[in-house]
Amino acid sequence: MESAMKFELPQELNAKEPPERRGIRRDYVKMMVLNKTTGHTEHTKFFQLDRYLKKGDLLVLNASRTVPAVLKSIREIDGTEVEVRLAHRKNESIWEALPVSGTLIKGEIIRFSPSLTATVVEQSSDSPFVSLAFNLCCSSLYNQIYSLGEPVRYEYIQEPWNLDYYQTVFATIPGSVEMPSAGRAFSWELLFRLQKKGVKIAYITLHTGLSYLLDDKWHKGPDKNFENYEVSEETANMIRETKAAGGRVIAVGTTVVRALETVALEKNELQAHTGWTNLYITENTKLQICDGLITGMHEPEASHLQLLSAFVDKDKLYEAYKGAIEQRYLWHEFGDMNLIL
Template sequence: MESAIKFELPNELNAIKPPERRGIRRDYVKMMVLDKATGQTEHTQFYHLDRFLKKGDLLVLNVSRTVPAVLKSKREADGAEVEIRLAHRKNESVWEVLPVSGDLKEGDIIRFSPALTAAVVAQSSETPFVSLAFNLCCSDLFNQIYSLGEPVRYEYIQEPWNLDYYQTVFATIPGSVEMPSAGRAFSWELLFRLQKKGVRIAYITLHTGLSYLLDDKWHKGPDKNFENYIVPEETVHVINKTKQEGGRVIAVGTTVVRALETAALEKGELHAAEGWTNLYIQEKTNLQVCDGLITGMHEPEASHLQLLSAFIQSEKLYSAYREAIDQHYLWHEFGDMNLIL
C-alpha cells in the first residue's frame, strides 16, 4: 500500500500560478476521469464535467471561504515583530495559530492594527500552536483579518497572488485557512449547465486547518487534525432522496468526504451534524455516503491519496497518476482535476 502511493513529481508539474494567469478560464483546466471499477482513464477538460454526470446525480460542495491566514503583528511589550498563521478557529474570538517568526509565550499581547490586538492564552511545548484570544469577534474580527492578512502560500508559489484566486465562486462562510481547492474549477456557468441537466447541488461546510507546520517533527496524520464541519438537514434530505432514486452522490473535495462520512459514522446512517472531525479515511474505510469524488492532484505519500484509495484500489490510482504525470497534469491548488466515478 505504502509503495503504491510513492512517486516522483517533476518540478515543472507544480502549478505556480492560477489558470487565469496562464491564459485559461478556471473551468478549462484538464480533468482526468477515472473509472473506480476498472481503473480506465479518460482525459478531457473540466468544463465537460456535465458529460460524465447524469440527471439525478448530486454534487455536494463545501461553502467554506478562504481567510487570508498570514498576519503580521508587534509584541506590545517590546515592539518585536511576530508573524503568525491562523490554524484553527476555536470559537468566535479565539484561534489556534502557528507562530512563523518571533517568540510568543502565555500572557503576551500582540498588536495587528490600531483596532486589533490579541492575547496569548495558551501555549505548550507539546504542540507548535499557541491560542490567541482576539479583542474582537465575529464579523468585526473577520473584517480585520480580511483587511490585514495574506493567503497562505507554499514554496512552489513564487508570487503573492490576490486572495480572490484562493476562493471558489460559491464560497460564503469564512473559516478555511487553506482553500478547499477541489471546488476551484467550477464557474457559475458550469454549475447552471449541470443544474439544467438535472444534476442536484447541495452544500456542507468544513473549515480546513493548516496542513503544513513548517517543521516535520510536528507533522500529524489526519486523525490528529481536527476540523470544524456542518452537515445541514437540507443536505441530508437531498442525499437520501438521491440515493432512493438511484442517483450518485459525488463529493467535491476530500473535505466533503470527511464531513459526510463523519456525519454518517456517529449513528450508522447519515444525519444532520456539526462539530469537529478527525476522521481518517483510508483503503479499508467503508464509505457510507459518497459514491464519487472530484478532487485535485495530490502530492506523493499525502494522506489525501489514502482517502482516494477508499474509492479506488491504490494500484489503479497509482497507474492513473503515472498517466497524469506523462500527460503533464498540474498539481496543487491551482492545478488540474480528477473525477473518480
C-alpha cells in the same frame, strides 16, 4: 500507518500560478476521469463535467471561504515583530495559530493594527500552536483579518497572488485557512449547466485547518488534525433522497468526504450535524455516503491519496497518476482535476 503511495513528481508540474494567469478560464483546466471499477482513464477538460454526470446525481460542495491567514503582529512587551498563521478557528473570537517567527508566551498581548490585538491564552511545549483570544469577534474580527492578512502560500508558489484566486465562486462562509481547492474549477456557468441537466447541488461547510507546519517534527496526520464542519438538514435530506432514488452522491473535495463520512460513522446514518472531525480515511475505510469524488492532483505520500484509495484500488490509482504525469497534468491548488466515478 497505511503504506503511502510514492512517485516522482517533476518540479515543473507544480502549478505556480492560477489558470487565469496562464491564459485559461478556471473551468478549462484538464480533467482526468478515472473509472473506480476498471481503472480506465479518459483525459478531457473540466468544463465537460456535465458529460459524465447524470440526471438525479447530487454534487456536494464545500461552502467554506478562504481567509487570509498570514498576519503580522507586534509584541506589546518589546515591540518585536511576530508573524502568525491562523490554523483553526475555535470559536467567534479564539483561533489556534502557528507563530512563524519569534516565540509567544502565555499571557502576553500582540497587536495587529490600532484596533486589533490578541492575548495568548494557551501555549505548550508539546505543540507548535498557541491559542489567541482576539479583542474582536464575529464579522468585526473577520473584517480586520480580511484587511490585514495574506493567503497562506507554499514554497512552489513564488508570487503572492490576490486572495480572490484562493476562493471558489460559490464559497459563502469564512473559515478555511487553506482553500478547499477541489471546487476551484467550477464556474457559475458550469453549475447552471449541470442543474439544467438535472444534477442537484448541495452544500456542506468544512473549514480546512493549516496542514503544513514548517517543521517536520510537528507534522500531524489527519487523525490529529481536527476540522470544524456542518452538514445541514437540507443537505442531509437531499443525500437521503438521492440515495433512495438510485442517484450517485459525488463529493467535491476530500473535505466533503471527511464531513459526510464522519456524520455517517458517528450517527450510523446521515443526518444534520455540526462538530469536529479527525477522521482518517484509508483504503480500508468502507465509504457509506460518497459514490464519487472530484478532487485535485495530490502529491506523493500525501494522506489525501490514502483517502482516494477508499474509492479506487491503489494499483489502479497509481497507474492513473503515472498517466497524468505523462499527460503533463499540473498539481496543487491551481492545478488540474480528477473525477473518480
